[in-house]
Amino acid sequence: MHHSPAGENYMSYPKGFSTWIVTLDHKRIGLMYLASVLFFFLVGGIFALLIRLELFAPGGQYMTAQQYNEFFTYHGTIMVFLVIIPMIPAALGNFVLPMMLGAKDVAFPRINLFSYYLYCAGAIIAVSTMFFGGVDTGWTFYTPYSTTTATNSALMLCAAFIIGFSSIFTGLNFMATVHRLRAPGQGWMKLPLFVWAIYATSIIQVLATPVLGLTLALIAIEKTFGFGIFDPALGGDPVLFQHFFWFYSHPAVYIMVLPAMGVINEIIPTFSRKPIFGYKAMAGAIFGIALVAFVVWGHHMFTSGQTDFVNMLFSLITMFVAVPTGIKVFSWVATMYKGSLHFETPMLWAQAFLLVFVIGGLTGVILATLAADIHLHDTYFVVAHFHYVMVGGTLMGFMAGLHYWFPLMFGKMYNEFWGKVACVIVFIGFNLTFFPQFIAGQKGMPRRYFDYIPEFRIYNELSTIGSALIGFGFVIALFYFVYALVWGKKIVGKNPWRALTPEWEADCPPATENFHHDVVVTHGPYDYVGERA
Amino acid sequence: MADKVTAFKEHHHAHHFRNDEHQFETAKQGMWVFLLQEVLFFSPLFVGYLIFKFMYFQDFHDASKHLDWVMGAVNTVILIVSSFTVARAISSAQKGNRDGVVENLIFTFICGLGFLIVKYLEYSHKFHDGLLPGHFFSNPELLETAPHANLFFTFYFLMTGLHGIHVVGGLVVFAWLLKRALNNEFGPKYYTPLECAGLYWHFVDLVWIYLFPLLYLVG
Numbered sequence A: 001m002h003h004s005p006a007g008e009n010y011m012s013y014p015k016g017f018s019t020w021i022v023t024l025d026h027k028r029i030g031l032m033y034l035a036s037v038l039f040f041f042l043v044g045g046i047f048a049l050l051i052r053l054e055l056f057a058p059g060g061q062y063m064t065a066q067q068y069n070e071f072f073t074y075h076g077t078i079m080v081f082l083v084i085i086p087m088i089p090a091a092l093g094n095f096v097l098p099m100m101l102g103a104k105d106v107a108f109p110r111i112n113l114f115s116y117y118l119y120c121a122g123a124i125i126a127v128s129t130m131f132f133g134g135v136d137t138g139w140t141f142y143t144p145y146s147t148t149t150a151t152n153s154a155l156m157l158c159a160a161f162i163i164g165f166s167s168i169f170t171g172l173n174f175m176a177t178v179h180r181l182r183a184p185g186q187g188w189m190k191l192p193l194f195v196w197a198i199y200a201t202s203i204i205q206v207l208a209t210p211v212l213g214l215t216l217a218l219i220a221i222e223k224t225f226g227f228g229i230f231d232p233a234l235g236g237d238p239v240l241f242q243h244f245f246w247f248y249s250h251p252a253v254y255i256m257v258l259p260a261m262g263v264i265n266e267i268i269p270t271f272s273r274k275p276i277f278g279y280k281a282m283a284g285a286i287f288g289i290a291l292v293a294f295v296v297w298g299h300h301m302f303t304s305g306q307t308d309f310v311n312m313l314f315s316l317i318t319m320f321v322a323v324p325t326g327i328k329v330f331s332w333v334a335t336m337y338k339g340s341l342h343f344e345t346p347m348l349w350a351q352a353f354l355l356v357f358v359i360g361g362l363t364g365v366i367l368a369t370l371a372a373d374i375h376l377h378d379t380y381f382v383v384a385h386f387h388y389v390m391v392g393g394t395l396m397g398f399m400a401g402l403h404y405w406f407p408l409m410f411g412k413m414y415n416e417f418w419g420k421v422a423c424v425i426v427f428i429g430f431n432l433t434f435f436p437q438f439i440a441g442q443k444g445m446p447r448r449y450f451d452y453i454p455e456f457r458i459y460n461e462l463s464t465i466g467s468a469l470i471g472f473g474f475v476i477a478l479f480y481f482v483y484a485l486v487w488g489k490k491i492v493g494k495n496p497w498r499a500l501t502p503e504w505e506a507d508c509p510p511a512t513e514n515f516h517h518d519v520v521v522t523h524g525p526y527d528y529v530g531e532r533a
Numbered sequence B: 001m002a003d004k005v006t007a008f009k010e011h012h013h014a015h016h017f018r019n020d021e022h023q024f025e026t027a028k029q030g031m032w033v034f035l036l037q038e039v040l041f042f043s044p045l046f047v048g049y050l051i052f053k054f055m056y057f058q059d060f061h062d063a064s065k066h067l068d069w070v071m072g073a074v075n076t077v078i079l080i081v082s083s084f085t086v087a088r089a090i091s092s093a094q095k096g097n098r099d100g101v102v103e104n105l106i107f108t109f110i111c112g113l114g115f116l117i118v119k120y121l122e123y124s125h126k127f128h129d130g131l132l133p134g135h136f137f138s139n140p141e142l143l144e145t146a147p148h149a150n151l152f153f154t155f156y157f158l159m160t161g162l163h164g165i166h167v168v169g170g171l172v173v174f175a176w177l178l179k180r181a182l183n184n185e186f187g188p189k190y191y192t193p194l195e196c197a198g199l200y201w202h203f204v205d206l207v208w209i210y211l212f213p214l215l216y217l218v219g
């Protein structure tokens, strides 16, 4: 690796488009992920707005029922596999994780680039299905529908399979990086909690994703050749698919949300100028969540004909998830308690995260309750619940992190005023979109339907207005980010947030080799003592 | 052994590692994590097979009688021998014996090829008898007596097929390693790719060690 000449940084040196597409620099790969993820966020978002537009009033307005089915399938598949899962680990994590360890790169830079290209290949195939028959199965690919539909589900399954391996290789890379590339003096108890969160996420990625990959391959094979594993006519069992699928897809929820918790762990102490409350409990809670994640998948199958005993067991274990999650929420609040709080945009997003995530988490406990779930299963209550977790949790955590590390990544600062405006608009829009869905779902409105009875009209109207607000908020964010990148003033000096984690020892933006010195860790990541207001 | 002194190519560790040792250990750890992933990748097939085996016990029993355990046993021996030769290739590299590396890699490659040839013979036999997955199944005898034998052969082809793909992958890797070994790249100071390929090959061997009794023997 070349050292960048004085005055140059990782973006300006080495020069040229060709140096980007073969780059092994984790920072550049992180930026390429970031650009791709944001692009697909736009695509998935447009599908979301189209769905909401159609649901503004009962009956069919702008599309056929078949188109509607395809649109929500694309919304779900793109958002889950191409946006929410890679959003924090692959985009932000690639950039900051090695720097938080004082390392020059991830353990396996070539595999890192390879996994980015796998992501691209999967993304291209996923999008290409729109021109080769479409897909209308929903992102869960439940059989027998997915193996008998006239649309091209097999091609979409191929795409998800490939993207899965991109995710596995990212996880593998980060695991080895955290184990082997920590700075001198950086014991496990001196790691920033973001690193802990990404590490736990990586374990889930490595252990759960291959099961999904093989299962999706089986569905594709079944659709194409009719092998019969999931087909009762040939002796197979469709419920087996649900078990395999949720064995991955429940832990996948934590692939999405643990990294967001990691981001919040960084921001809250920094903007409270206080050490994090209960570092060890926080790290332990991350692992507690990751562990329990593997043994709760049956809560998606309470109505699939599982025995009552199994249902009770899964219900009980699912509620245990609330314990480590509660530890984290209380620790964040305790960290802020009597801190000297600074409400710049990253902190504002962190507050938004806290508020909606608590609602998302608590409604999860309601759904884990057997009796309640029989009523709420497959209603909009579930839709609202997982959007509170995925959008409210992951997306807001991502936005917090993006604002937090934006100056590090680009050496420019976004406009603080517009940052806050966008955050508030998205927050209001988000709650307006999804809170009414809790009520509609509780009153029995089923998910995935193209039409609904007039009684549900008011909730759907509110929801659609809210979705437009969310879109508006993100358009504002797009504008001030682009403005900052092109016309923004360069940051003077380093570390605008006065954070103590090692990534801020680098220049903004960092040099090609990250640091000009060898990073040695002598203090904890959140030793903000003596700085209290 | 190494009578003539081989001039090994110098190998430089990547810039983000402290030294060769650091890089070697990291690569090995990465390989272990990859193999962990592989275990989980195979797991749905094993779990599915066991579930259906207990669901249709008699049918699976009758169906497995149609597998040729002699061929399976031959392949087991072939793979165990090849695991041994891979280990010898690595220890040859550690001793700086280039010819030892080359010979053992060639032998391993031939073993892998032999495995695939036996597999091919088995598969074509099954095709001939109509012992095929799902609705392709057309063996008249079993259709009469064991209605779910088709599911056994679905798993037989999926499991041995996925394993076979791993064998093919191994052959590609060994060909690449052979080229590098002939180029004097592996010596006592640097043999990381050999070590990792060895781990991978032992894993492929191990999967077969489970597949063989599960499919061929425990009727």
Ligand SMILES: [Cu+2]
Pocket: A249, A250, A253, A296, A297, A299, A300
């Ligand atoms: Cu779940």
